[in-house]
Amino acid sequence: MFILQLSLIGLCLALIPLSWAWLRSGADQFGKLVWVSTVLTFDLVLFGSFTRLTDSGLGCPDWPGCYGTASPFIAHEAIRAAQALLPSGPVTMTKAWIEMIHRYLALALGVLMIAQVVMAWCKRKSLLVSPWWPVALLALVCVQGAFGAWTVTLKLQPLIVTIHLLLGLTLLGGLARLAMSCAPAPMLAPAAARWQWAVWVGLVLLVLQIALGGWVSANYAVLACPDFPTCHGAWLPPMDFAQGFQLWRSLGQTKAGDFITPDALVAIHWTHRTFALGVSVWLLGLGLQLRQFAALRSLAYGLIALVVLQCLTGLANIVLQWPLLIALVHNGGAAVLLLLLIMLNYRIVISRQGMR
Incomplete structure (x- = not known):
C-alpha cells in the first residue's frame, strides 16, 4: 500500500513540471521537458549532497519508504523510538524528512523520464534525436535507484x-x-575544432577529480588534513594508500573489520587535494585558450570562474572546518563544471560535423 502512496507523491510532484512542458506547444515541447528534467536532476544531485552532508542518509534506515510507510508523518512513533534509543544516532525526524524529500524528488524525476520516453516515441519523426536516447536514460535512472537502495x-x-x-x-x-x-547549435570557427581533444582530456580529468571528491566525502576525510597548503605541517605526511583506497569495505572500517586509520584518511584527502592542482591548471589553460572564439567566450569565462570558485571553496572547507553552505557550493560547482565541459564538447563536435 505504501508503495502506491509513494508513487502518487512522485506523480503529484512531477505534474508541475510536466504541466509546464505540456503547455509549451510547438516543436520544442520535447526539448523543454528534457531541460526541466535536467534542472530537476541538478537539484536532486545537490539535495543528495545536502542529505549526505547533514548525515541524513540513514534518516530512514529502510527503502523505499520510511519504516514501512510513505511519510515520516506516519512513521513518527518509530522515528521517535529510534531517536530515544540512540540520541546521537542517524535517525531523527529532521533527518528522516531530508532523506524522504530526496526520495520524493527521485520519484518525480522517474515520472519525468517515463514521460520523455513516451513523448520521444510519439514525436520520433519530428525530433532531431533518436528516441532510444531517452530509453537509455530511463534505464540509467533505474540503475541509479538501485544504488540509492x-x-x-x-x-x-x-x-x-x-x-x-x-x-x-x-x-x-x-x-x-x-x-x-x-x-540547432551555433557554428564555430574551424580553428576551434582542434581543441576538442583538450576538452575531452579536461572532461576525463574532471570526472576523476569528482570521483576522488566523492571518495573523500563518503569516507568523511575532508578534515583529515586540517591545514593548508601542508598537511599536519608536512608536504608529504604519513599516508596509507592501500587501506585508504581499499574499495569494498564498510564505512569507517577496513576489509578485515578493523577501524580505518587516520593515515588512510590522510591518503584519501591528500590525493584529492594534489590531483586538484593538475586539473585546475589544465582547465584554466583550456578556458584561456577557448576565449579567443566568440561563440565559446561566455563558456570559457564561465569555466575559468568556476575553477577559481572550486579552488576557493575547497580551501574554505579546510580552513573553516567544512561548513555546510560552502560544502554544498563546492559540490554544486563540480556539477556545473561538468555541464560546461559537456556543452563545450558538444559545440565543437557539431561544428566539426558541419564542416564535413
Missing part, C-alpha cells in the same frame, strides 16, 4: 555512495547533452 541497505558503504554520486552526474550530463541536441 544499496546506499541505505549497505549502511553508506563508501564505494556504493561514490558510484551513486557518479551515476547521478552521468544522468545529469546525459540529460544536458540530450537537451542540447534538441535544438
Whole structure:
C-alpha cells in the first residue's frame, strides 16, 4: 500500500513540471521537458549532497519508504523510538524528512523520464534525436535507484555512495547533452575544432577529480588534513594508500573489520587535494585558450570562474572546518563544471560535423 502512496507523491510532484512542458506547444515541447528534467536532476544531485552532508542518509534506515510507510508523518512513533534509543544516532525526524524529500524528488524525476520516453516515441519523426536516447536514460535512472537502495541497505558503504554520486552526474550530463541536441547549435570557427581533444582530456580529468571528491566525502576525510597548503605541517605526511583506497569495505572500517586509520584518511584527502592542482591548471589553460572564439567566450569565462570558485571553496572547507553552505557550493560547482565541459564538447563536435 505504501508503495502506491509513494508513487502518487512522485506523480503529484512531477505534474508541475510536466504541466509546464505540456503547455509549451510547438516543436520544442520535447526539448523543454528534457531541460526541466535536467534542472530537476541538478537539484536532486545537490539535495543528495545536502542529505549526505547533514548525515541524513540513514534518516530512514529502510527503502523505499520510511519504516514501512510513505511519510515520516506516519512513521513518527518509530522515528521517535529510534531517536530515544540512540540520541546521537542517524535517525531523527529532521533527518528522516531530508532523506524522504530526496526520495520524493527521485520519484518525480522517474515520472519525468517515463514521460520523455513516451513523448520521444510519439514525436520520433519530428525530433532531431533518436528516441532510444531517452530509453537509455530511463534505464540509467533505474540503475541509479538501485544504488540509492544499496546506499541505505549497505549502511553508506563508501564505494556504493561514490558510484551513486557518479551515476547521478552521468544522468545529469546525459540529460544536458540530450537537451542540447534538441535544438540547432551555433557554428564555430574551424580553428576551434582542434581543441576538442583538450576538452575531452579536461572532461576525463574532471570526472576523476569528482570521483576522488566523492571518495573523500563518503569516507568523511575532508578534515583529515586540517591545514593548508601542508598537511599536519608536512608536504608529504604519513599516508596509507592501500587501506585508504581499499574499495569494498564498510564505512569507517577496513576489509578485515578493523577501524580505518587516520593515515588512510590522510591518503584519501591528500590525493584529492594534489590531483586538484593538475586539473585546475589544465582547465584554466583550456578556458584561456577557448576565449579567443566568440561563440565559446561566455563558456570559457564561465569555466575559468568556476575553477577559481572550486579552488576557493575547497580551501574554505579546510580552513573553516567544512561548513555546510560552502560544502554544498563546492559540490554544486563540480556539477556545473561538468555541464560546461559537456556543452563545450558538444559545440565543437557539431561544428566539426558541419564542416564535413
